[in-house]
Amino acid sequence: MRGVRFAMLLLALVLGWGAPAGAQTAGAAPAAGEPAKAEPGKAEPTRVVATFSILGDLVRQVGGERVAVTTLVGPNGDAHSFVPAPADAQAVAAARLVVVNGLGFEGWIDRLIKASGTKATVVVAARGVVPIEEDEGAQDHSHAHDHAVDPHAWQNVANAKRYVAAIRDGLSAADPAGKAAYAANATAYLAQLDALDAEIRTALTAIPEARRRIVTTHDAFGYFAKAYGLRFLAPQGVSSQSEATARDVAAIVRQVRRDRIPAVFLENVSDPRLMQQVARESGAKAGGRVFSDALSEPGGPATTYLDMMRHNVREFVAALKE
Numbered sequence: 001m002r003g004v005r006f007a008m009l010l011l012a013l014v015l016g017w018g019a020p021a022g023a024q025t026a027g028a029a030p031a032a033g034e035p036a037k038a039e040p041g042k043a044e045p046t047r048v049v050a051t052f053s054i055l056g057d058l059v060r061q062v063g064g065e066r067v068a069v070t071t072l073v074g075p076n077g078d079a080h081s082f083v084p085a086p087a088d089a090q091a092v093a094a095a096r097l098v099v100v101n102g103l104g105f106e107g108w109i110d111r112l113i114k115a116s117g118t119k120a121t122v123v124v125a126a127r128g129v130v131p132i133e134e135d136e137g138a139q140d141h142s143h144a145h146d147h148a149v150d151p152h153a154w155q156n157v158a159n160a161k162r163y164v165a166a167i168r169d170g171l172s173a174a175d176p177a178g179k180a181a182y183a184a185n186a187t188a189y190l191a192q193l194d195a196l197d198a199e200i201r202t203a204l205t206a207i208p209e210a211r212r213r214i215v216t217t218h219d220a221f222g223y224f225a226k227a228y229g230l231r232f233l234a235p236q237g238v239s240s241q242s243e244a245t246a247r248d249v250a251a252i253v254r255q256v257r258r259d260r261i262p263a264v265f266l267e268n269v270s271d272p273r274l275m276q277q278v279a280r281e282s283g284a285k286a287g288g289r290v291f292s293d294a295l296s297e298p299g300g301p302a303t304t305y306l307d308m309m310r311h312n313v314r315e316f317v318a319a320l321k322e
Contacts, residue, residue, distance in 0.1 A: 046175040049095040051106045052079045053295040054154055055125060055163070057305050059099055061189045062167045066178045070095070075297045079105060084112045092116040097174045099167060102126040105151035123170035125163040129153045132222055152292065156223035157197040160305065161190055196306055203313050204228055207320045214316065215256060215264035215284065220292035230316065233261070249277065256282035263287040263319035287319035 045068040050056035056071035063069065070091045073079045079101075092098060093116040100109050102124035113122065131149045153159040168186040172179040204212075213231045214221075221232045233255060255261070265287040290312045291302040302308035 043177065046097065046171065046178070047095045048097045048099060048171070048174075049092050049120070050099045051101060051109055052293070053077065054293075054305055054308070055099055055101060057295060057303075058125070058160070058163055059167055059171075061305075062164060062182055062186050063171055063178075064181060064185050066175060066181055067171065073294065075295050075300070075303075077294050079293055080107075082106075082108060084108055088112065089116040092120065093118045095120040097121050097123060097170055099123045099125055099170065101151060101153075103129070103131055103149050103151035103153060121170065121174055123166055125166050126151070126153050126159070127166050128162045129159050132226060150219065150222045152220045153223050154305070155221055155292075156227040157193050157200065157309065158227065159223060161193050164190055164193070192306060196309055200228060200309065200313050203317055204230070206317050211262050211320045213259060213261045214287075214320070215261060216267055216290065216292070220267065224312075249281075253282045256284050265290045265315065265319070267292045288315040290315050 043066075046063070046066055047070070048059055048063065048067050049070050049072065050059045051071075052073040053071050053075050056069050059067060059069050072084065072088050072091070073082045089112060092112060095118060098113065098118065098120045100106055100122060103126050131151075131153070133149060154163060164186050168182050171182045175182075207230075212229060213233070215233045219232070221230075224230065225232050256264070261282075261284055264282075264284050266289045291308045295304065295308055296302040301311045
């Protein structure tokens with residue numbers, strides 16, 4: 001069935017049908033298939049496609065004014081369930097660089113790249129990340145899922161720094177004239193990430209050791225847990241598309257009650273009803289909305305990676321401190 005969808009997508013691409021299904025463009029990127037319009041005396045921007053909003057922000061931080069970034073899965077979008085539209089293939093076809101997370105996060109990206117016929121270089125942002133398996137960072141799961149590599153590596157700031165290095169190198173190869181600019185932008189942003197990492201560690205000291213346990217919808221915070229000393233439970237696995245059975249939910253509720261886990265959190269990419277059920281049946285506090293796989297809409301609390309991480313930590317601390 002998926003093969004038929006992508007065949008239809010390729011046909012639609014050839015015929016020029018379709019419009020972006022939530023793709024977000026920034027950096028003055030032109031419409032897909034049209035040449036970039038440069039200002040007099042300025043080189044055309046390097047056209048980059050990033051697969052989802054968090055990655056798109058990192059590309060913009062490194063690329064600055066030299067890049068025009070199209071993000072396929074936009075704010076509050078779920079990359080696990082994303083179905084590309086013909087215009088997404090057009091954007092990929094027109095790009096000089098495609099930046100993907102890797103670690104199996106975008107199960108649709110290889111087919112999309114093939115269907116687009118793009119000649120773009122593909123950069124895997126998570127190169128160099130030491131992957132963890134599902135549940136390895138959570139530590140508290142009492143239910144079982146098939147083990148899979150956790151793709152949410154950006155939840156550890158140290159891994160975000162690896163993403164930045166991969167993006168810098170990819171942009172420098174695609175646009176050698178901008179190498180110095182990309183290096184300078186990356187260095188400045190890496191300093192901000194170092195400050196963010198220290199800020200997170202300081203903020204979390206307000207949470208007593210006995211209260212450092214959280215329930216979220218799907219298992220997206222394993223890298224955060226391993227890096228920063230919190231424990232997470234989730235009825236769903238590392239993909240938001242995995243089905244939480246009644247048995248999974250019941251096991252989580254029992255564990256929340258038994259271990260007196262203080263709070264459950266809603267994710268921006270997930271149906272809130274599952275967490276509302278866990279909170280209702282367990283008596284745990286319903287914390288605020290946190291951002292796992294996508295940034296917020298413009299004007300929201302998590303429009304950049306830095307803002308997202310700070311927002312999530314504030315929500316964790318507010319719900320868990322005594």
